[in-house]
Amino acid sequence: MSANNRTAWHQSKQKLALIKKLFSYIFLIIGALVMCVPFFWMLSTSLKPPGAIFKLPPQFIPEEIIWENYIRVFTESDIIRGFVNTLIIIIPATAVGLFAAALAAFGFAKLNYPGRDKIFFCLIATMMLPGIVTMVPQFIVFRDLGWLDTFKPLMIPAMFGVPIAVFFLRQFFMTIPTDLIDAAKIDGLSYFGIFLKIIVPLGRPALVTQGILGLLAGYNDFMGPLIYLNSPENFTLQLVLASFRGYYTSEWGLIMAGSVIALVPTVIAFFFAQKQFIEGITMTGLKG
């Protein structure tokens, strides 16, 4: 191969790489637009007066921005009460559930006793059971306990610690050196003391991730509240929002304003804790 030829070959290869990159960018930008335009459309609709919503060709950026849809959602609907109800449910449920899951994860990761790994395997295997099988009997049991139309069915089961959280936290706690724990034992620390003074501080990143995921799951839960809550004053945010479909049928400005309000806390949390969200979801994803 002559020197000339070689440079030509190099140039063509570089050109090919450039074209490849250009195509990737075009493809990714189109993809990102497909993902983002719906959200933009939601925001845009929520800021338009009814007349402008049904105007063709559509205005992507509203000619006249109005806040009336938001004002009406806040004053007419139960959205604020729904938000408060949601917080009343998810904060204690997530906090207690996380504590229980973390203790169990410590028990599975660092303590030795007969049958430990077998029990762990069984607990993980239960995640394979289709959740649908428990929906009806759980409802009957909670009805017999008199828990219908209360927050209890949405809180108490979660407080025992869910297997997926135990699994995730155990993975993380396994990486904490056992020497540290042995040293603490020699210093006379109790097992619970070891948990509080060593596991919790060292496992903080994993605990934060699980806490965020727990809050997110609770905040977004629709099925649980749908089955268990009947009175409008007990509705969670998602139930209130779902009821907009019937109340406001084709008042899309109001429906979109409600959706924007419901998404704001999630989106803010997502931007602040993006790393935790993605890590948490992929880690339980990849290794589940």
Add this chain to the structure above:
Amino acid sequence: MSSEIARNTSIEAEKVAVKKKRKIKKEYIWGYLFIAPPILGFILFALIPMLFSVYISFTQFDLYNPAQFTGLENYHRLFFEDELFWKTIFNTLYAAVGIPLGMAASLLIAIGLNQKIKGISLFRTAFFLPTVCSVVAITLLWRWIFNSDYGLLNIFLESVGITGPPWLSSETWAMPAMIIQGVWGGLGLNMILYLAALQSVNPALYEAADIDGANAWQKFRHITLPSISPTTFFILITSTITALQDFQRFMIMTEGGPNYSTTTVVYYLFLNAFRYMEMGYASAMAWVLGIIILIITIINFKVGKKWVHY
């Protein structure tokens, strides 16, 4: 002398062992105590209700009158009399068409992102955002997008010269609409999983292929695909299980209509349990579906062994 030392050490060792035994006993107790809550939770809120539901599935039970044992009647009705049940099974399988589509699309995006690209975190955020959003808000949004006269999708189609169908009010188009929305919503999670898999492919393999003069497709076919097959397998299993139990977005988007064309099997189960108060029949349905899900999971694992390279 050496034997004396040996005896001494053995006594020492025994002492330590006794001490250790007591310590271990304590460790057992604390260990069991710590792991008890999630196990208790599982027994109370999953195992007992499940066993109970086996019994309910053999009864007629409307929540108000005592359950009446009817033997296999619910199952007989399910398999031989209820055509709607089979229609909802078909609908559920139809909706699952979105799984391979979504997997292919998310793999393409992940490949696009798996190079030195500017603004990678921005792209990642854009694709991932729907994953964290509530089903209710997202579905209401898409209900508006699918609006036949003023919805974004038909406006877009009109602008390229296509008259869009009346998506959600058409028996033919309601399910494709649900598939489009499902693929859109699921891209982000699968993309992130694929991206992680692509990043862990051994670069030496590509270098070796370059030396052998392999082209891009050959590298993709013989290096990338086999290397990421565990992730493909994982996504396939979890997506299948999720798709078989999917119903909330159907409820909000179409309420299962028009004419049951988007009633999924779990939606039908939900209607039976909480609208028609047929707890026994709904439980029988749950068990049939649960067993189908288990069988699919097992098949997935068996088939997976053939093409998954760990």
